[in-house]
Structures are given as C-alpha cells and as structure tokens.
Amino acid sequence: xxxxxxxxxxxxxxxxxxxxxxxxxxxxxxxxxxxxxxxxxxxxxxxxxxxxxxxxxxxxxxxxxxxxxxxxxxxxxxxxxxxxxxxxxxxxxxxxxxxxxxxxxxxxxxxxxxxxxxxxxxxxxxxxxxxxxxxxxxxxxxxxxxxxxxxxxxxxxxxxxxxxxxxxxxxxxxxxxxxxxxxxxxxxxxxxxxxxxxxxxxxxxxxxxxxxxxxxxxxxxxxxxxxxxxxxxxxxxxxxxxxxxxxxxxxxxxxxxxxxxxxxxxxxxxxxxxxxxxxxxxxxxxxxxxxxxxxxxxxxxxxxxxxxxxxxxxxxxxxxx
Numbered sequence: 001x002x003x004x005x006x007x008x009x010x011x012x013x014x015x016x017x018x019x020x021x022x023x024x025x026x027x028x029x030x031x032x033x034x035x036x037x038x039x040x041x042x043x044x045x046x047x048x049x050x051x052x053x054x055x056x057x058x059x060x061x062x063x064x065x066x067x068x069x070x071x072x073x074x075x076x077x078x079x080x081x082x083x084x085x086x087x088x089x090x091x092x093x094x095x096x097x098x099x100x101x102x103x104x105x106x107x108x109x110x111x112x113x114x115x116x117x118x119x120x121x122x123x124x125x126x127x128x129x130x131x132x133x134x135x136x137x138x139x140x141x142x143x144x145x146x147x148x149x150x151x152x153x154x155x156x157x158x159x160x161x162x163x164x165x166x167x168x169x170x171x172x173x174x175x176x177x178x179x180x181x182x183x184x185x186x187x188x189x190x191x192x193x194x195x196x197x198x199x200x201x202x203x204x205x206x207x208x209x210x211x212x213x214x215x216x217x218x219x220x221x222x223x224x225x226x227x228x229x230x231x232x233x234x235x236x237x238x239x240x241x242x243x244x245x246x247x248x249x250x251x252x253x254x255x256x257x258x259x260x261x262x263x264x265x266x267x268x269x270x271x272x273x274x275x276x277x278x279x280x281x282x283x284x285x286x287x288x289x290x291x292x293x294x295x296x297x298x299x300x301x302x303x304x305x306x307x308x309x310x311x312x313x314x315x316x317x318x319x320x321x
Contacts, residue, residue, distance in 0.1 A: 119318035132285035141200025149242030165301030167217045177279045183207035195288040206264035218301040239306035243297030250306030288319045
C-alpha cells in the first residue's frame, strides 16, 4: 500500500463510517464542507421539513356535536318564548290595573303622583344661577310648530298685554309692545327643546321677565314692596294665556326669575312673525317648548296653581329641563 492510500489514523474515513454525522444526514459544518457534500455552492443548499400528518375529524363525532348544539338551542328557544309570554302577561295586567285607578285631573293617580314627585325633586334642585347652554349661532333654526291660540283673525295693531295681580292696582294694566321695548334689551342664543323630542338653536331678543317685574311690580304675600331679594314673598304662581284664551300655561314663579326667561319680540335677528307668536312671546329655556307660550295676551300673578293646557291633557304640569 502506497503512502497516499494509508489512513492517517486508525479511524476509517468519515464518508465510509455509517455512524458519522455526514452519513446520518447531519449538516456539514462550514461552507467548504457543504459544497463538498452537495456538490453545489453553500447558498444553494436548503433543508427540507416534513409536514406533520393531518387527521380529519370523524364525521360521526361532528354530527354528535351538532345535535347537542341543536338540542340546546331548542331548549333556550322554548324558555325564551315562555319568559316573553309571562313578561307580556305581567305587563298587560299592570297596565290594566294602572289605567283602571281613580283619576286626578283626568290622569290615573299613580301616574299623576309620579309626575308630582318628579316636579318636587326638580324644584328642589332648581337654581337661577344654573343657566342653559349658550350654543353658537352658526346653526340657527326657524322651525314652526304649534298654532294653538294663534287664530287668523288676530290684528297685531290692536294687541295689548293685560297684567293683573300688580301691587296697588286692582284692575288689570294694559301695555303696548312699546312698553316692553323700553325695558333693557337682552339678546341670547339657546337651544329650544320640544317635548316631542326635537330641538333647534334660536337667537332671541327681548326683555328679562325680572326687569318687567321691577318695572311693573307684582303684589307680595306680606304686602311689602316688591323686591327680587325676597323671592319667597312673591305670589308662587303666574298664569299666561293667548288673547283668545285658546292656549294657556301655568308657571311657578322661580322659573320666571331665571335670568334667561325673556319676553321676546325678535327671533334670529328679525321681528317675530305671527307664526312664532308676534308681537310678544315667552322664552323660558329651563322649560320644554310647551311652556314657551306664543302671542302672550295676559299675565296674572296668583296664589293658586293655574290651569295649564297640556297638563289638562295628561302631561306633566312642571315640564322642566
């Protein structure tokens, strides 16, 4: 054996050893070794991975699961139907009981008492220092809604405001629109909210009701001179109606003392139109629109809770915001 054919040690060459890393498929270390093992450049050598076997679910097992789901759905559907039926019967019975109760002012007493409790809570939390938001004038609206008391036979040139319950005056005082316009002018922009659920942003101009009271003082409970510093001495209610008495509202005096309550003669920088209550209307942002009476013909201070058109139809008398 020539020197070139002799092994350099007693270990056979790696390629002939079945237990060597190369024979077992292990990667050969080093770029040159890879090239030698594959006969290709090292960058071209890639390893291949064997995908795990995929086991398909048993169709019988799937059907068993589906049947369990269907059975549970049928059970829940029956329970839901029975629960809905029971709730409907209870609700119908409660409604029948409620509507068969004796009435107070044409409304079943449980509903009327609930409205009265709401009113007392609202009045307890009412504050003249808490004003309604003042939105921007960029989205002014001009919606016409409601024509009660706005008969077409009205002549604005003959309109006069009749005010009763004034101090030291037994007979009603008749005022023209000029008397209102002589009072300090106030402008404001508020969101007018209707009890039907819609609202619009409106710009108003007119006189504060408190300025009107100072100019034409109402009588007091004590008989002393009128003073805004003693609101507890004022008569507790104010009644207002249209000239034909077709529409009328009752108001508690606290809301009329609010700084945003105005007797208005302009809307959106224009004189009031007849549809909006010209020549004079009430704007009271702490109340829903039904209290913002148009075409005010009479104002009356009183100790007795006044009649209110919509309260007589079953609505809340207070309707505060």
